[in-house]
Every structure is written in C-alpha cells, then in structure tokens.
Amino acid sequence: MYEPKETLSMLASTQIVIEDALTKLGFGEDMIELLKDPMRVLTVRIPVRMDDGHVRVFKGYRAQHNDAVGPTKGGVRFHPDVNEEEVKALSIWMSLKCGIANLPYGGGKGGIICDPRKMSLRELERLSRGYVRAISQLVGPTKDIPAPDVMTNSQIMAWMMDEYSRIREFDSPGFITGKPLVLGGSHGRETATARGVAVMIHEALKVNGIALHDARVVVQGFGNAGSFLAKFMHDSGAKVIAISDVHGALYNEDGLDINDLIDRRDSFGAVTNLFKNTISNEQLLELECDVLVPAAIENQITAHNAHKLRTKVIVEAANGPTTLEATRIVTERGILLIPDVLASAGGVIVSYFEWVQNNQGYYWTEAEVEHKLREMMIRGFNQVYQIHETKGVNMRLAAYMAGVQKMAQAVQYRGWV
Ligand SMILES: NC(=O)C1=CN([C@@H]2O[C@H](COP(=O)(O)OP(=O)(O)OC[C@H]3O[C@@H](n4cnc5c(N)ncnc54)[C@H](O)[C@@H]3O)[C@@H](O)[C@H]2O)C=CC1
Numbered sequence: 001m002y003e004p005k006e007t008l009s010m011l012a013s014t015q016i017v018i019e020d021a022l023t024k025l026g027f028g029e030d031m032i033e034l035l036k037d038p039m040r041v042l043t044v045r046i047p048v049r050m051d052d053g054h055v056r057v058f059k060g061y062r063a064q065h066n067d068a069v070g071p072t073k074g075g076v077r078f079h080p081d082v083n084e085e086e087v088k089a090l091s092i093w094m095s096l097k098c099g100i101a102n103l104p105y106g107g108g109k110g111g112i113i114c115d116p117r118k119m120s121l122r123e124l125e126r127l128s129r130g131y132v133r134a135i136s137q138l139v140g141p142t143k144d145i146p147a148p149d150v151m152t153n154s155q156i157m158a159w160m161m162d163e164y165s166r167i168r169e170f171d172s173p174g175f176i177t178g179k180p181l182v183l184g185g186s187h188g189r190e191t192a193t194a195r196g197v198a199v200m201i202h203e204a205l206k207v208n209g210i211a212l213h214d215a216r217v218v219v220q221g222f223g224n225a226g227s228f229l230a231k232f233m234h235d236s237g238a239k240v241i242a243i244s245d246v247h248g249a250l251y252n253e254d255g256l257d258i259n260d261l262i263d264r265r266d267s268f269g270a271v272t273n274l275f276k277n278t279i280s281n282e283q284l285l286e287l288e289c290d291v292l293v294p295a296a297i298e299n300q301i302t303a304h305n306a307h308k309l310r311t312k313v314i315v316e317a318a319n320g321p322t323t324l325e326a327t328r329i330v331t332e333r334g335i336l337l338i339p340d341v342l343a344s345a346g347g348v349i350v351s352y353f354e355w356v357q358n359n360q361g362y363y364w365t366e367a368e369v370e371h372k373l374r375e376m377m378i379r380g381f382n383q384v385y386q387i388h389e390t391k392g393v394n395m396r397l398a399a400y401m402a403g404v405q406k407m408a409q410a411v412q413y414r415g416w417v
C-alpha cells in the first residue's frame, strides 16, 4: 500500500505501485524482483569540442526496462537535472505506456545532463552524435528505439539518425522516431502527445458530465506537449485560462490568445518572460478550473498543494507530475486523475506508427494517423477506467495494472520467471 512519504524518489514510488499492480494481478515475488528495475542501464561520458575550442565531457544514460515483449522504446531528454534514478523510472513508465497501448515494445529512456539553452546548434549536434556513438552497441531498430522528450526535437533526432546510419553503413530511419517528415518522420508525431492528451480530456469530461466548450483549462508547461494541447483545447472551444513555462504563468479568466502565445514562444517553450503581469507556477496549479494539465516536469502536485487544487480533472501530460501521496489526496477528494502512463501515451503511439511506416517503407496520411491514435487512446482509457471501477483501485494503480500485465505474461512465456 502507499506510504505517505513525499521523500520517496520517483523510482521508489514507481516500484511501490509496480509491486502493488503485480500483486493484484496475481504475480509473485520473482516477477516483482525482475520488473521493479530496468534490466540494463548504460552510463556514458561524451567528450564534446565546444565552440571556444575546449573539450567538455557530458554524462548521459540509456535505460532499458525489459525486452520480453519486444525492443525497448522511449525518448531522450537533454536537461541539467537528468540523473540515473530518473532515467530508470522513466524507462519503467515507458513499459507501462507501451503496455496500455498494446504496442510491441518494452520501455526505454535516455538522457544527457546538459542545458541546451546555453549551447550553440553546432555544440548540440556534436553532443547528439557523440551520444549515439556512445550507445550505438545497445540500440537499433530491433533493439531499442529512441525518440524526442524534454528539450530534444526533430532536428536532434535527424542528427542522431544520421550518425547511427553512418556507423551501420546503411540508412536506418527505423533507429529513431520523431524525425523530420523528409527523413521518414510520421505525420502527426510532433503534435501526438498533445492530441492524445486532448482525447483523454474529452473522455474525462464525459465522465464528469462537462461539455468541452464549457470547460476552463489550465496548462502548466508550454513546450511540445503543453503548447499544442493548449491550441487543441482553444480550437475545440474550451477556454484556456492559464498557461505557464519555466519563468512563470499567464492567467486571464476570459481565456488567453493561444495562437499569439504560440507565435511568440521560443524553441524551448518559453513565452511568459515577454509579459509583466505574470503569476507563479504554484499559483497556476491552484486556480479554479475544470481541467488541470501538468505538461512540464515532475513532482508539481505534491502533499503540499494537493489539498488546495480547485479542479475537477487532472490529466497528466508530463511524466511524473503528481507524487504518490498527492495521488491519494486528489483521489480522496473526488478529482478524476488521468495518469501519465495513459494520458501521455500519444507520443509513443505515433512513434510506433513512424517505426511501422519506416519498416514497411509506406507512409500514411495525417488523417490515418490521427484516426488510429484516437482509437488507441480511447481503448486505453476504457481499459484503465474499467479496472479502476471494477477493482476499486485508483486510476494510477489501474493504469499500472493494465500496463504491466502483458509484459509479465511475456516474461513468463519466455521462461525468465
Ligand atoms: N515530447 C513528447 O513527445 C513527450 C513528452 N512527455 C512529457 O511531457 C513533459 C513536457 O515535455 P515536452 O513538452 O516535450 O518538453 P519541452 O522541453 O518541449 O517543454 C517543457 C515546458 O515546460 C516548461 N518548464 C520547464 N521547467 C519548468 C518548471 N520548473 N515549472 C514550470 N514549467 C517548466 C518549459 O519552459 C517548457 O515550456 C515532460 O514531462 C515529458 O517527459 C510525455 C510524453 C511524450
């Protein structure tokens, strides 16, 4: 059962819920022991010649949770706070996302400790290529397939794909997803995470009997996930009353001009620094609204603010924005929480579509991608919501149960446990 400990690391919290989910599904100690940690974590040191001539050595990671179902899959983040524990937890969450969406993958995740906002494009290119050289033995289209995450984008995916193709001496578009369209990217990948979150908001509002055009939406984070989500909500007639970035938040109870904000944001999702009348991210989270979407970083909804939230629904676009204790509090308060491993699965779903298209060399239209994505997200929602209702468990535990079951069965069939 959950312990009211806010001090638990993301990995420790994840392990508690994994254990709970596997126990509820009838699996024993051996399975828990295997699946509570990644099977492999590689730490690399990447020397990069900086523009001023000196060499800086960056530390990076690639974690592979479990490959019983298929190759591992998951993004690479560039961020100063990247660390091994975080990457491990993120790789387990990727397994759960793939499990809920029924993709033929296990979870993987990578990261480099760096601040791309303080690096030139050429330095970023050298770092991206150096990372691929460092992990090349462990990754590949049938082993482990990276993708974008925090502060990485299609240009970085393009450099990484090019470097991998040079090492292997043949063009390897299926090595990485989230690429530009001209290099084998998929229609709809850039907006996929947000599209998936938007579908989850529709479903969650239905449960609450609220029409989308009456909904007031608050979005924390204005990068890939947050900005497109705000746009989709705005375009569907909902009122986006607040958005934020790393500098602060903008609030207007009559609704913000999202298109204007998107035009003015920088490539790292910062826009509030252009305005004077801002509020803090803490204040944003406590605004009265119908839907709160954390779409920035981890540990934003905690035991300190969970009692103060004034929303009916939380849809987690970010990975790990709500602590375990806060999950307990908001659930007890009757707030419907759509957990990250379900809500943000749109990114990896369209990454899967991209990989399938690369493997078959036949490309789909945007409408096809959107249709298939929507279907898979709704199927995931129904599955998790049904477990939540029939087993009487909270939505996070229900999602973990849905996410880990197939992997545990695959492990058993392979005879690993
Ligand atoms: N990009 C993708 O395909 C997917 C992303 N996610 C998750 O969504 C979240 C956001 O990812 P992206 O939008 O890709 O990242 P991004 O780097 O494009 O944008 C991050 C946004 O969060 C803001 N931010 C950073 N630190 C903050 C802080 N301390 N307080 C408030 N805002 C802060 C940034 O200013 C920026 O607006 C992450 O948790 C990521 O793992 C999940 C699934 C897929």
Ligand SMILES: O=C(O)CCC(=O)C(=O)O
Pocket: 073, 074, 075, 076, 097, 145, 146, 147, 148, 149, 177, 319, 344, 345, 347, 348, 349, 351, 352
């Ligand atoms: O697109 C992918 O393969 C992974 C996206 C990702 O890193 C995530 O969902 O957290």
